[in-house]
Amino acid sequence: MFPLEFPLEILGTMAHRGDTVLDPFCGRGTTNFAARLLGLDSLGVDSSPVAVAISAAKLVTVSPEDILAEARVIINTQYTFSIPEGDFWNWAYHSDVLRALCHFRAAFLNNCTSPARIALRGIILGALHGPKQKTFPSYFSNQCPRTYAPKPAYSIRFWKERGLYPEPIDVMGVIERRAKRYYKPLPGVSGYVKLADSRNRGSLEPLEKGSLFRWVITSPPYYGMRTYIPDQWLRNWFVGGPDIVDYTNENQLAHSGAEKFSDDLKKVWKNTSLVCANDATMVIRFGGISDRRTSPIDLITKSIQNSGWKITKIVNAGSASEGKRQANAFLRTVTEPLTEYDIWTSRDL
Template sequence: MKAKAKAKATDPQKRSEDALRLNAICPYYTMFPLDFPLEHLAAKPDATRVLDPFCGRGTTLYAARLAGLPSVGIDINPVAAAIAQAKLTKVTPGAVVRLARQILNSDRLDEVPEGEFWHWCYEEQTLREIVTLRKNLMAMDTPTAAMLRAILLGILHGPRNKGLPSYLSNQMPRTYASKPAYAVKFWKARGMDPVRISALDVIARRANYLLRSTPIPQGGRVYLGDSVETLREIRNKFDLVVTSPPYYGMRTYVADQWLRSWFLGGLPEVPYNSSGQIARQPNQEAFIRALAEVWAATAQRCHRGARLAIRFGALPSARKDPKRLVVDSLHQANAGWIVKEVRPAGTSPKQARQAEQFGKAGSAVEEIDVVAELNSRRPNSQNR
């Protein structure tokens, strides 16, 4: 049964396109395409539980669910954890809409943020609805609330389209939130006043589209926290790890998602502190050491013979060789990971490169895929 489910999920001919929709609930910077984890699930047919210690929007977790396997994801960014959470959840569109309506009819309101940005970004009543949904959802942790929260993160900002609106904001990219001063200048220069958009209508359309045919949930969990600390606490054992650490030189994961971070309870401004982010290491050696710690902690939670697939990149401005960074970190981990394969990302016929999804800025990023296997001899296991 499991083998059948895996074959169906990993074979593009056999899988249903409707079942893939939930994966696109909200974009996330440097997310990898679903085909990347699906390819490694197909290459490890005896896998029983999957891990992603830098799970981002939960692409690996969703691939595992499609393949009929439980999974665990860890991410230090609350936006990532909230999106990933939805990938493990099954709720009906009706339940999501009912919860949204119930919240919007409640009188639990919150202060509306003030200032030019907010005035231009959202029409007054739309902003009041967003604030009400934000305040109420912050106190809820049911699966329906998790799904509604992730849907709202996905519709909070994006382009203004011609037909029925898909996003609640004035014109903005959907992948990242513009900085306030830039956005206000943009809207003012074009005389683009925000228009009234009913949050409930957009939520209902989105829920009906995304949740029409979701795969059976397979269990698992998303942890919000540092991967090394979390891996030391969990008890599960894994045989497949598919992951993508923060790209070297990329320091804007949190700042670029400032509006979504605000929605989850952050301050109504661009945060300059992103503590715990591995990409914030002061230099290359520190970055390699930090990654090595993750691979060592991962090995402790893996069975012998486990497969580790890593997609990694470095921004051109960092002038670093991504292959060297990953391979050195695996060696420095001294945990039994044997490098089996290194190739440019996306050279497998089915795969698009991760950076391609981000247009011009991303296309210069050099990306590689590295596959390692956990050797039966684990050199430093006596020290732990």
């Protein structure tokens, strides 16, 4: 996830009124949220259902009161659902909390189209796992990392060894605090989020017939980081996935070799060029992880050749170790920092 300041600064200083913004790897919708704060329409595309649900929640226009009213409607409606069983689930959530989560999950799987439901689903996804708070609880789970879902065997051991039992969290209390914190009045611009594989032709489409994007601000998976779906397996369960860790990585960029990876990226850049104006700018934040020898600059440069874009400058964006530290609720040692680059491109006409 890149910081909000990154797209906000680019768009805030360089975009014009009426410009539209695209992110073909929208993740948690940071680019789309920045566009929204500046009153610009945007489209976000991602192949992860969790990413799409979280991004969509950032783009709806709804009041905290409407979100809470919808939560009450759901609680008072009967749904048929099963509750996942086993050691992990017993240790991860208090039984009343897990039942409430399953109830909401069933409601959203049945229908999640209204702004209030989209927002509520995003709020619950954000609160699904995280550290125990000293004051008011902010998360539903037993002690967990906030950003990635705990792997069952490891976390069961962690909780057992420390005698950490899941607490009976007040689910509505958490929802209410989060709804009031996150849903302050914002510009009601058009922001769309689409579940699709950006490599496929036609997955990126203009917001309106005949209109073209002026900005693409994006960050694809870094080569070797193949764990977006397994790292989000609990949230993926909540949006309809299995109640076990899913390693299939369906519809995610291939990490089997540098060549394949850069070819995959090229497909996406070609697709973005088809929906962008001639004077559009695409900025790609990209980096590399320490256990892959391939240079991220070589890889991204190759992916851009003959893609309809040309590189205008490459800026060192510094190291990403700051952000990674947030994931350390399990006290894991931080791996080597990533060096990240911002690759600025314009259309190659």
